[in-house]
Amino acid sequence: MKKARGFTLLEVLIALALLAILMAGLIKITADNTKNLWYLENKTIAATIAANHAVQLRLDKEKPETQDGWDTMAGRSWYWQIKRDVFQAMGGGVWSYRIEVFLEGDKSPYARLNSIVPADS
Numbered sequence: 001m002k003k004a005r006g007f008t009l010l011e012v013l014i015a016l017a018l019l020a021i022l023m024a025g026l027i028k029i030t031a032d033n034t035k036n037l038w039y040l041e042n043k044t045i046a047a048t049i050a051a052n053h054a055v056q057l058r059l060d061k062e063k064p065e066t067q068d069g070w071d072t073m074a075g076r077s078w079y080w081q082i083k084r085d086v087f088q089a090m091g092g093g094v095w096s097y098r099i100e101v102f103l104e105g106d107k108s109p110y111a112r113l114n115s116i117v118p119a120d121s
Helices: 009-059
Strands: 066-073 076-089 094-103 111-118
Touching: 009 066, 009 076, 009 094, 009 111
Parallel strands: none
Antiparallel strands: 066 076, 076 094, 094 111
């Protein structure tokens, strides 16, 4: 009579346990990468909105002390604020502005941009 060849039940259980541990690790890595991708996408969109408003400040004739509003980009609503700093630099020739962009519902900004704008355009 020939002895049966193959894996024992214990060997199969150990292999399945190792596979389960590896799969759990891969799922965690994938979830973290997805979360990081979402964060970086939001940072990029917010930086684009801030840069757009910095350019708009340079083009506008009027230079407001504060300004805010909503933009929609990539299917999301973004709230932006523009604040002029207290001081004027270089003898009144330029203004310093701080632009912050928030994703709707968030309390901390995804992007902050400081922009120097000529006072007279």
